[in-house]
Amino acid sequence: MIETDNRNIADKISALGKIDILVGIPSYNSAKTIVHVVKAVEAGLAKYFPQCRSLLVNSDGGSSDGTMDAVRNTNLDLSSILINRKPDQFRKFVTPYHGIPGKGSAFRTIFEIARDLNARACAVVDSDLRSITPEWIELLIKPVLEENYDYVSPYYMRHKYDGTITNSIVYPLTRALYGKRIRQPIGGDFGFSGKLASFYLTKDVWETDVARFGIDIWMTTTAVANGFKICQAFLGAKIHDAKDPGSDLSAMLHQVVSSVFSLMEEYAGVWQGVSQSEPVQTFGFVYSVGLEPIHVNLDNMIDKFRLGVKDLAALYESFLPQGICDDLHVLAEKPKENFSFPDRDWVWVVFYFALACHRRLMNTEHIIKSLTPLYLGKVASFVIETWDSTAEEVEERLEEICLSFEREKPAFVEVWKKEP
Amino acid sequence: MENLLEKIITEPLKDFLYKLAHFFPNLLSALIVFTIGILLAWVVKVIILKLFRILKLDALCARMGAAETLQKLAVKDPPEKLIGRFFYWLTVMIFFIVALYLLELPAIERLLENLLLYLPNVLIAAVILVFGVIFGNFLGRATLIASVNAGIVFAGFLCRAIKTIIILFAFVMAMEQLGIARSTVLAAFTILFGGLVFALSLAFGLGGKDLARKYLEQRFKTDKGDKDNEIRHI
Numbered sequence: 001m002i003e004t005d006n007r008n009i010a011d012k013i014s015a016l017g018k019i020d021i022l023v024g025i026p027s028y029n030s031a032k033t034i035v036h037v038v039k040a041v042e043a044g045l046a047k048y049f050p051q052c053r054s055l056l057v058n059s060d061g062g063s064s065d066g067t068m069d070a071v072r073n074t075n076l077d078l079s080s081i082l083i084n085r086k087p088d089q090f091r092k093f094v095t096p097y098h099g100i101p102g103k104g105s106a107f108r109t110i111f112e113i114a115r116d117l118n119a120r121a122c123a124v125v126d127s128d129l130r131s132i133t134p135e136w137i138e139l140l141i142k143p144v145l146e147e148n149y150d151y152v153s154p155y156y157m158r159h160k161y162d163g164t165i166t167n168s169i170v171y172p173l174t175r176a177l178y179g180k181r182i183r184q185p186i187g188g189d190f191g192f193s194g195k196l197a198s199f200y201l202t203k204d205v206w207e208t209d210v211a212r213f214g215i216d217i218w219m220t221t222t223a224v225a226n227g228f229k230i231c232q233a234f235l236g237a238k239i240h241d242a243k244d245p246g247s248d249l250s251a252m253l254h255q256v257v258s259s260v261f262s263l264m265e266e267y268a269g270v271w272q273g274v275s276q277s278e279p280v281q282t283f284g285f286v287y288s289v290g291l292e293p294i295h296v297n298l299d300n301m302i303d304k305f306r307l308g309v310k311d312l313a314a315l316y317e318s319f320l321p322q323g324i325c326d327d328l329h330v331l332a333e334k335p336k337e338n339f340s341f342p343d344r345d346w347v348w349v350v351f352y353f354a355l356a357c358h359r360r361l362m363n364t365e366h367i368i369k370s371l372t373p374l375y376l377g378k379v380a381s382f383v384i385e386t387w388d389s390t391a392e393e394v395e396e397r398l399e400e401i402c403l404s405f406e407r408e409k410p411a412f413v414e415v416w417k418k419e420p
Numbered sequence: 421m422e423n424l425l426e427k428i429i430t431e432p433l434k435d436f437l438y439k440l441a442h443f444f445p446n447l448l449s450a451l452i453v454f455t456i457g458i459l460l461a462w463v464v465k466v467i468i469l470k471l472f473r474i475l476k477l478d479a480l481c482a483r484m485g486a487a488e489t490l491q492k493l494a495v496k497d498p499p500e501k502l503i504g505r506f507f508y509w510l511t512v513m514i515f516f517i518v519a520l521y522l523l524e525l526p527a528i529e530r531l532l533e534n535l536l537l538y539l540p541n542v543l544i545a546a547v548i549l550v551f552g553v554i555f556g557n558f559l560g561r562a563t564l565i566a567s568v569n570a571g572i573v574f575a576g577f578l579c580r581a582i583k584t585i586i587i588l589f590a591f592v593m594a595m596e597q598l599g600i601a602r603s604t605v606l607a608a609f610t611i612l613f614g615g616l617v618f619a620l621s622l623a624f625g626l627g628g629k630d631l632a633r634k635y636l637e638q639r640f641k642t643d644k645g646d647k648d649n650e651i652r653h654i
Contacts, residue, residue, distance in 0.1 A: 159652075161651050161652075162651070162652045163652065163653070163654060164651055164652075164653050165653045165654050166654065186654070249569070249653055250565075250566075250569040252653060252654055253653075256654065294650035294651070295649065295650045296649060296650065296651055297649045300571075300649065301649070303571065304568075304569070304571050307568055307571065307573065307575065308568050308569075311564060311567075311568050311575045311576045311579075312564065312565065312568055315561070315564075315565075359479070360479060361479070362561075363558070363561075366561055366562060366565055369565050369566070369569060370565050370568075372568075372569045373568060373569070379651070379653075383651075
C-alpha cells in the first residue's frame with residue numbers, strides 16, 4: 001500500500017478502484033509549464049484511449065508557486081481538439097511525494113499508486129515540456145497496452161550536437177554492456193507496464209543517488225538487465241525549460257556517469273555475458289529536423305582538454321595505461337585542424353575510468369570529474385569531424401563509435417575480472 | 421687498622437655485593453620480559469600485515485593518497501610495511517619500559533614516569549599530522565580538478581598552495597601539541613601566513629593590477645566562451 005501518513009490520501013486512492021492507464025508528472029515549481037503538459041496528457045488519453053479508465057498523477061516536491069493548484073484547476077476544452085464524446089473515466093490526483101528530494105522519489109510515489117491500483121500501462125512525462133503533444137501519450141502507452149511491451153524508451157529528434165554526454169558515453173557504453181540499442185536511455189519521458197512498476201518498487205534504491213538524479217538511467221538499465229521487453233518510441237523534438245546545470249558540466253557529468261558506473265557494479269553478472277548488441281523495435285513516424293546552425297566554441301573546449309592533460313597528468317597516470325596517457329599528450333600538442341581523438345583511445349578512457357571507480361582507486365567524485373577535460377576533447381574532435389555532416393552522417397559516425405565500444409568489450413571484461 | 425680496613429673496603433664491598441645480588445634477579449626478569457616483548461612484537465607485525473591484506477587497507481591508503489605522499493617524501497616502503505614496523509617498535513618499546521620498571525631503579529622510574537606522561541602528546545601530534553596530510557591531499561586534489569574544469573591556468577599552483585597551507589596548519593598544531601618552541605612556531609606561522617595574505621592583497625590590489633585585470637578579463641572571456649557554446653550536453 002502507498003506509504004503515506006495521510007489516511008485521507010490513502011482512502012482517496014483506494015476509492016479509485018482499478019485503473020487501466022496511469023500517467024505521472026513529477027513536478028517542482030513548474031506552475032508556468034505544467035498546465036500545457038496536463039492538457040496534452042488529458043487530450044492524448046481522451047483521443048487515443050477513450051474507453052480506458054485513466055488517472056493523471058501529479059507527484060510534487062513541495063512547490064511554492066502553486067503548481068499543484070495549477071494541475072487541479074486545469075480544464076481542457078475537448079471540442080477544440082475535435083473530440084465529441086466526452087470521456088468520463090479520466091481522473092486527476094495531486095499529491096506531494098515523500099523521501100529524498102528528487103525526481104526518483106517523485107517516481108516512486110507514481111509507481112506505488114500504479115501498483116496499488118493495478119494499472120496495466122503507465123507513462124511519466126516531465127512537467128516542463130513545451131513540445132509535448134497528445135500523440136506522445138499514444139506512443140508511450142500503446143506499445144505497452146496493445147503490444148505487451150514492458151518498457152518504452154523515448155527517442156527524440158535532436159540537433160546533431162545535442163546530448164553529447166549521451167552520444168559519446170551513455171549510449172555507446174550501455175549498448176555495448178547490455179546489448180540493446182536504446183538510442184536515448186536517459187530521455188526523461190517513459191512508458192512502462194504496471195508489472196515493471198511493481199518490479200521497480202522491489203529495489204532498495206530510494207535512499208540513494210537514484211532518488212536524487214539517477215532515476216532515468218536506472219529505469220532503463222534495470223528494465224534491460226532484468227530481461228523486460230523493451231522498445232522505443234519516436235516522439236519528435238523535445239523542447240523544455242532546461243534545468244540542466246549547464247554552467248557546471250563536471251557536476252552534470254558526475255551525476256550521469258556515476259549512475260552508469262554504479263549500475264555496472266550491480267549488473268556485472270549480466271553485462272559480462274552479453275557479446276553483441278541488437279536493435280530494439282521503434283514505434284512512431286521518424287523524421288529529421290532542420291539543421292539550424294549553432295555556435296560551438298572549439299578553442300575553449302580544446303584549451304580545457306590541453307589544460308586537463310597537462311595538470312591532471314599525474315592523476316590520469318595512476319589509473320590509465322601509459323600508452324593512452326602518451327596518446328593524450330600527443331593529441332594535446334596537435335593544432336585544431338588536426339585535432340582528432342581516436343575512437344579506440346576514447347573507448348579505453350571510459351573503460352579505465354569505470355575500472356578506477358570499480359577498484360575504488362580514489363574518491364569516485366574526483367575520478368569522474370577529472371573525466372571532464374577528456375570528454376570535452378572528444379566532443380571537440382567529434383564536432384570537427386562532423387561539422388559539414390548531415391544528421392544521417394552523424395548517426396553513422398556515432399555507429400562507428402558504438403562498434404568500437406563493442407569491439408573492445410571482451411578485453412575490458414577480462415581486465416575487469418582480473419584482481420588488481 | 422683492621423676496623424678501618426673493614427669500614428673502608430669490606431663493608432662497602434659487602435654492601436655492593438649485596439645490592440648486586442639483589443639486582444641480578446631483577447636484571448634477569450627484565451631481560452626475559454624484553455625478549456618476550458621482541459618475540460611478541462614480531463607476531464604483532466605479522467598479524468597487522470595479514471589484517472592489512474584481508475581488509476584491503478592498501479587500496480584505502482592509495483585512495484587517501486598516503487602512498488603518493490610517501491613516494492614524494494622519498495620513502496620507498498609501502499604504507500602497510502611502515503604501519504607494521506610502527507606496531508613492531510611500539511610493542512618492543514612497551515616491553516622495554518616494563519623491563520626497565522622491573523629493575524627497580526628510582527632514577528629510571530622517575531624518567532619513565534615523565535616519558536609516559538608525554539607519550540599521549542606524541543600520539544596526538546602524530547594523528548594530527550597524519551590527518552593533516554590526508555586532508556591536504558584530498559582537498560588539494562579536489563581543488564586541482566575543480567580549477568582545471570573551470571579553465572584556470574594556474575590550477576597546479578592552486579593545488580600545491582592549498583596542500584601546503586593545510587599541511588603547514590597540521591604541522592603547527594602538532595608542534596603546539598608537543599610543546600616544542602610553542603611561541604616561536606606560532607609567531608613564525610602567523611607572520612608567514614599573514615605576510616603571504618597581505619602580499620597577495622597588495623599584489624592584486626596595487627602592484628599586479630594589470631595582471632589582475634588580465635586575469636579577470638581572461639576569466640570572464642572563458643566564462644563567455646562557455647556561454648557562447650550552444651551545445652546542450654544532456
